[in-house]
Amino acid sequence: MAxxxxxxxxxxxxxxGVKKAKKLSTNVDMTPMVDLGFLLITFFIFTAxxxxxxxxxxxxxxxxxxxxxxxxxxxxxxxxxxxxxxDRLFYYEGQLAADGANFQSTTYKEVRDVILNKKKQVIxxxxxxxxxxxxxxxNGGDRNSCRDKDFVxxxxxxxxxxxxxxxxxxxxxxxxxxxxFALIDITPQENQFVQASDQ
Amino acid sequence: xxxxxxxxKSTWTDMTPFVDVAxxxxxxxxxxxxxxxxxxxxxxxxKSVSSDKLEQKDALRIDFDKDGRVxxxxxxxxxxxxxxxxxxxxxxxxxxxxxxxxxxxxxxxSNTMVGVPFNKLKGYLQLKDDxxxxxxxxxxxxxxxxxxxxxxxxxxxxxxxxxxLQFMIKxxxxxxxxxxxxxxxxxxxxxxxxxxxxxxxxxxxPGSELYKLNLKQQRAxx
Numbered sequence: 367m368a369x370x371x372x373x374x375x376x377x378x379x380x381x382x383g384v385k386k387a388k389k390l391s392t393n394v395d396m397t398p399m400v401d402l403g404f405l406l407i408t409f410f411i412f413t414a415x416x417x418x419x420x421x422x423x424x425x426x427x428x429x430x431x432x433x434x435x436x437x438x439x440x441x442x443x444x445x446x447x448x449x450x451x452x453d454r455l456f457y458y459e460g461q462l463a464a465d466g467a468n469f470q471s472t473t474y475k476e477v478r479d480v481i482l483n484k485k486k487q488v489i490x491x492x493x494x495x496x497x498x499x500x501x502x503x504x505n506g507g508d509r510n511s512c513r514d515k516d517f518v519x520x521x522x523x524x525x526x527x528x529x530x531x532x533x534x535x536x537x538x539x540x541x542x543x544x545x546x547f548a549l550i551d552i553t554p555q556e557n558q559f560v561q562a563s564d565q
Numbered sequence: 566x567x568x569x570x571x572x573x574k575s576t577w578t579d580m581t582p583f584v585d586v587a588x589x590x591x592x593x594x595x596x597x598x599x600x601x602x603x604x605x606x607x608x609x610x611x612k613s614v615s616s617d618k619l620e621q622k623d624a625l626r627i628d629f630d631k632d633g634r635v636x637x638x639x640x641x642x643x644x645x646x647x648x649x650x651x652x653x654x655x656x657x658x659x660x661x662x663x664x665x666x667x668x669x670x671x672x673x674x675s676n677t678m679v680g681v682p683f684n685k686l687k688g689y690l691q692l693k694d695d696x697x698x699x700x701x702x703x704x705x706x707x708x709x710x711x712x713x714x715x716x717x718x719x720x721x722x723x724x725x726x727x728x729x730l731q732f733m734i735k736x737x738x739x740x741x742x743x744x745x746x747x748x749x750x751x752x753x754x755x756x757x758x759x760x761x762x763x764x765x766x767x768x769x770x771p772g773s774e775l776y777k778l779n780l781k782q783q784r785a786x787x
Binding site: 396411413449482 | 580581583584587588590591594595598610611612613614615616617618619620629733736737738739740741742743744745746749752753758759760761762763764765766769770773774775776778
């Protein structure tokens with residue numbers, strides 16, 4: 367009993383037979399608690415879904431059968447992009463030539479340049495249009511929006527293209543600030559060219 | 566030579582600040598975690614630069630997975646809207662002559678996710694939630710003569726008429742275009758032209774037109 371006779375003087379004051387209460391250490395071993403804490407942290411890190419999904423607004427054109435209601439597109443300002451299997455991408459400007467002379471292939475990385483080049487080309491060819499600018503001024507918009515009013519991108523995925531391809535192309539419209547674009551079914555003639563280049 | 570005595574240092578360190586930090590992080594993760602509701606089919610959504618956040622509103626959600634199976638879920642936040650779900654399934658029941666019983670219709674109201682053609686809907690609604698996973702074959706959309714999703718969308722638009730209803734599309738990266746087209750067709754037949762595609766957020770590529778536009782807006786705002 368080392369603790370009893372360690373301090374003989376103080377125990378003497380309280381008289382014989384009175385045991386002094388042992389002073390307990392306040393130092394608690396925290397290791398198990400820390401272990402548990404970190405276990406929970408790892409659990410929550412793995413289960414956490416940090417990024418909330420975003421949404422992309424998409425407005426489709428009305429399916430008009432009447433030819434007089436259809437939006438007219440200037441041939442010079444049209445760019446048609448077709449998506450095929452295995453992330454392949456093709457495009458042509460204006461109307462597709464019967465022999466496919468203007469049918470070209472590209473990739474998802476290069477398509478941005480294709481779109482921007484075409485846009486620049488359309489803006490350069492733009493002639494002053496007072497009527498359009500008036501409409502924009504009335505609506506409080508930017509009159510420069512008239513410069514690319516003839517620029518239309520037509521997106522045509524074929525049956526082998528994936529949903530990702532379509533969304534990527536729609537995204538590209540947002541990235542390049544293309545105001546007018548449409549998602550349309552591919553024509554049999556175009557699909558022939560796409561499949562011929564797929565091999 | 567007097568020998569230098571090296572004082573023996575204690576290996577004991579005070580772990581209290583360490584523990585404090587650990588529990589702070591723990592508290593953060595507990596707060597920030599929002600558990601994903603269990604999903605019957607796994608769908609990996611494509612990425613987009615769109616920064617619009619997904620809003621929790623009454624919505625009709627159309628999912629399609631990588632095999633092109635299409636599923637439809639009615640997302641209504643309030644329990645009062647159960648009446649509307651009931652109206653929806655009653656519409657379907659009468660327009661397609663399915664002969665659903667009251668119990669089957671109530672089963673639909675409690676779990677509105679549907680992924681079977683109409684001729685199998687009766688059997689599907691009799692199954693328990695955890696058994697449904699094995700019979701999911703998707704709502705037919707690719708056949709333009711029998712786009713059953715169009716019937717569903719029509720019934721939903723009818724049931725929710727007068728209430729704002731959003732249309733959301735959640736598709737898998739590897740789904741083929743025809744199933745996406747079938748979904749769009751179903752909407753178009755019901756004169757629904759505005760919908761939202763659920764995507765994963767992605768950074769805007771620097772130097773692009775959108776990047777410049779965003780910068781301009783930021784400057785104007787600040």
